[in-house]
Each structure stands twice: as C-alpha cells, then as structure tokens.
Amino acid sequence: MPKLDESLLTGLPPFSRLDRGQIRQILDQAGSRRYEEGTPIFREGHDAERFYLLLDGYLRVVQATRDGEEIIVLHISPGQLFGIAPALQRDTYPATAIAAAETIALSWPVRLWDTFTREYEGFATETYRTVGQRIGQIQETLTELATQAVEARVASAVLRMANQSGRKTEEGIEIAFPVTRQNIADMTGTTLHTVSRLLSGWEKNGLVRSTRKHIVVTDAHRLVLLSGAKD
DNA sequence: TCATTAAGTATGC
C-alpha cells in the first residue's frame, strides 16, 4: 500500500486538533480503498470490523424493511465519518452503505476506536456531534414522512441533496452524484412513477432540469415553498 | 390524493 499523504486529513473536523505526528500515525494504520458506483461498503447486520472516513464520493445509507423494500435513510458527503458502530455501542452495522458515485474511503479496525477517542483530541466530541446531527436529520425526515404530502416530501428530499452535495453552476444547484427516480422514491416513501410525474411537472415550470440520473435545481426558492418549510 | 398497472420511449454499454 502506498503511503497516504497527510494533507488528506489535515483540516477535517475529527482530526483538526492533531499535530503532524498524530496524523501520520493515524494514516499509517488506515486502509484505503476505491468503490465503484453501486458497490456496498458494508452491509446491515454484519459484524462491524472497521470504521470509515469518506474521502471522496457520496454514499447512500439504506435499510431494509420487513417486506424487503429498501429505504434510503440518509446520504454521506466527503469528510464525514461513517460505519461508526462503536460510537453507538454496537458490534454490527445498523445499515448498509452503498457508493452512490465512485468513492474513496479510509478505514481502520474497530479495535483502534478506543485509542482514537482517548488519544486524539477532538475525535470523540466530533463523532458524537456527527451522530447527533444524523439522528436529528433522520428525525426531521421522519416527521416529514408522517405529516407532509408527497410533493412536499419529494421537494424536501431534492433540496436536501442539493444543499448537502450541490455545486453551483450557470443553471442552478446541481446534485453532485447520480440519482434515479427510484432512489428518490426510496427516500420519500412513494413510487418512481409519482417522482417522475413530479419532476416532469417541475421541469415544465422551470424549478428543476433533469436528465437521466442527474438533477439541477434551477429555482431553489420555489422548491422551498413547495417543500412546506416553516422556517 | 396517490398507488398500481400497463404500455410506451429514451439512453447508454
């Protein structure tokens, strides 16, 4: 394995308080791997052998329902820790992580978790911040699912992806990873047909522009109105 | 208001 460059970690929140030597130590213990679009990184229920940091790409975190449907719980962006089962006092992964686009991740064996939280200043607080934020986000979408109509839910989902992965272009905010209608259906509890109809309608009215697996939000303001946001 | 069925077109390896 080639030596990893220290610049990969410097500045990332979980490691921002560490000195060069510590970063070097952490990198020397890390595994690094590339995942193609659609590849699972770990699966729900499997032994949590490693914890991860997403360097590049995007992840879908999915959970299976009793009847075998896949729900997309959240997305993970570069710089974030994931698969941090030990922070949840678990020894199996609570969900499956799938590369939504070509992805590169670092990982460490879970036996290093205690060392990380003990020795590396800021790591522990940062992981709990991450856990807290995810719970908050999941809770928010859960309330949304229970209270909002389909159009508002789909609008929120699209906005969420645009906000967290979006890059600005001439046309608007572009979601940075491939998304299908089915994917959006899986995060909003509806069908791909309904999502397709909604997106077609929005496109006609100039709110979005989309091609296969690719969405640009061209009028975020009006989408926000549709999402029924109260703030 | 929305899922389902069904029947089509478009797109990309």
Place this chain on the structure above:
DNA sequence: GCATACTTAATGA
C-alpha cells in the same frame, strides 16, 4: 440489442 431509466395515461382505492 438489451437492460435500465424514464414518461405518460388510465383506473380505482
């Protein structure tokens, strides 16, 4: 040319 992504209309809960 085949699989996958997407569209659209009709029907009915």
